[in-house]
Amino acid sequence: MTSSGDRVAVVGAGIAGLSVAHALVAARPDLHVTLYEGSPAVGGKLRAGEVGGMTVDLGADSMLNRRPEGVALAGAVGLGADVVHPATSSAGIWTRGALRPLPPTLMGIPADLGALARSGILTSSGLGRASLERRLPEPDLSEDEGVGVLMMRRLGRDVRDRLVEPLLGGVYAGRSDEISLHAALPQVVSAIRTHGGLLSAARASRAHTRTPAGVDELPVFAGIRGGLARLAHKTADQLERQGVRVECNAMVRELTRGPGGWRLAVGPTNRLRQVEVDAVVLAAPAPASARLLREAAPVAAGELSRIEYASLALVTMAVRASDVGTDLVGSGFLVPPVDGRVIKAATFSSYKWEWMRGNMVIIRCSIGRHRDERDLQRDDAELVDAAVSDLREATGLRGPLQDAIVTRWGGALPQYAVGHLDRVQLIEHSVEALPGLAICGAALGGVGIPAVIANAQRAATRVIAQLGAVETMKP
Ligand SMILES: Cc1cc2nc3c(=O)[nH]c(=O)nc-3n(C[C@H](O)[C@H](O)[C@H](O)COP(=O)(O)OP(=O)(O)OC[C@H]3O[C@@H](n4cnc5c(N)ncnc54)[C@H](O)[C@@H]3O)c2cc1C
Structure with missing residues (x-):
């Protein structure tokens, strides 16, 4: 009772x-x-604002679609008809002096070494080192350890620095060596246990998420029209x-x-x-x-x-569609911290979400990561300049900004x-x-x-x- x-x-x-x-x-x-x-x-962390005359998310902008709870809550509160999926799932990595296509990975573990080689993300010695993993005995994952520590031991420094670090950074804004394997990647741990190795687990995950025709069964992410x-x-x-x-x-x-x-x-x-x-x-x-x-x-x-928490800043900007460089394709790109750029990621929001298309292209860049918060000491104008300068170099963006807003998230993301x-x-x-x-x-x-x-x-x-x-x- x-x-x-x-x-x-x-x-x-x-x-x-x-x-x-x-x-x-x-x-x-x-x-x-x-x-x-x-x-x-x-x-x-769910907050909206206005940039270039458009309402945009200034915090989280998408949720995993392969777990039911987010989309189910949207349905329960009357937003079912407004659930949308990204218009593009392709993304890039800005590394080694060029914007390169991100090949399929399982949280940074390469799922297709051929595609990884073609992307040019790794050096040839980095690629060779990664491919040796197939010859290693099954990893012992019984003790928790840093995700990056495991990745470096099994796949080498290049994979850790140029794939795992930016992908994990996109979720935690943290350092892969310090992030708990057991807490952050439980599904990856169980896939590795099932398949006996990292590369085999990544390869199997790719097969699992595709139909025989090679078409993704379910979009990985969902958003809400209007933010x-x-x-x-x-x-x-x-x-x-x-x-x-x-x-x-x-x-x-x-x-x-x-x-x-x-x-x-x-x-x-x-x-x-x-x-x-x-x-x-x-x-x-x-x-x-x-x-x-x-x-x-x-x-x-x-x-x-x-x-502990990581703090970060988002620079959300509006540019004229005619000023967008030819390299602005897909939903955005990640930047490995090892490359020493200011921005850690850029999302081409207007390419990612159809509802954000208009005269302006909205782009958002994230800056800062756990215990690397020097750039966050800069004032807003300096942060905008730094983000634009990185974007011009990475994507060929031209012309003046039409609008920009800086959102500072102190204590943004808990570090596991x-x-x-x-x-x-x-x-x-x-x-x-x-x-x-x-x-x-x-x-x-x-x-x-x-x-x-x-x-x-x-x-x-x-x-x-x-x-x-x-x-x-x-x-
Ligand atoms: C910039 C950014 C982008 C992100 N992008 C994504 C994404 O795209 N997809 C995704 O899945 N996740 C994303 N995340 C993570 C996700 O948004 C957060 O993990 C999640 O929203 C946290 O929800 P929460 O309710 O636990 O905490 P919070 O959103 O932090 O809410 C806690 C609330 O408690 C209030 N509060 C604090 N102290 C008190 C007190 N003493 N009394 C009363 N109120 C108090 C705060 O004001 C706050 O409103 C992102 C996070 C950030 C920072």
């Missing part, structure tokens, strides 16, 4: 917090759910219609155990108010959750505070360091030991949007089970 009208507070209204609230009211419409968001708007930020706003709108209170500018500053539940201190420091609830779900980034858990769950707080899965287990055990408390968010169960949603749904399920358990204990 559960208690009608239990009060649940969700801290943070990024896609994690929104998904928690969505799952809570779907399962228990009688709950009184309040979402507390510290900033002026919901969405967290992925709409997913956050539509979810929040629907939650409000269902009776969820969504409070922005409502920073949660303290969390303590109260009589029969939890007490939150919410709002500006000079006007703090106390809120009593039966259960709390923390859906904020790790440093914020660590601060809130300092007293109630010191083990979780300690582990959360050890999760070696041992991350053990850390997450400690955090979850420490939090779950406390009745009416759950935690989720990108720091724990995956940084991609579908993984964040899945993790949030699990947190909602746990809280609902606990509310039931609390009630059954009552006389």
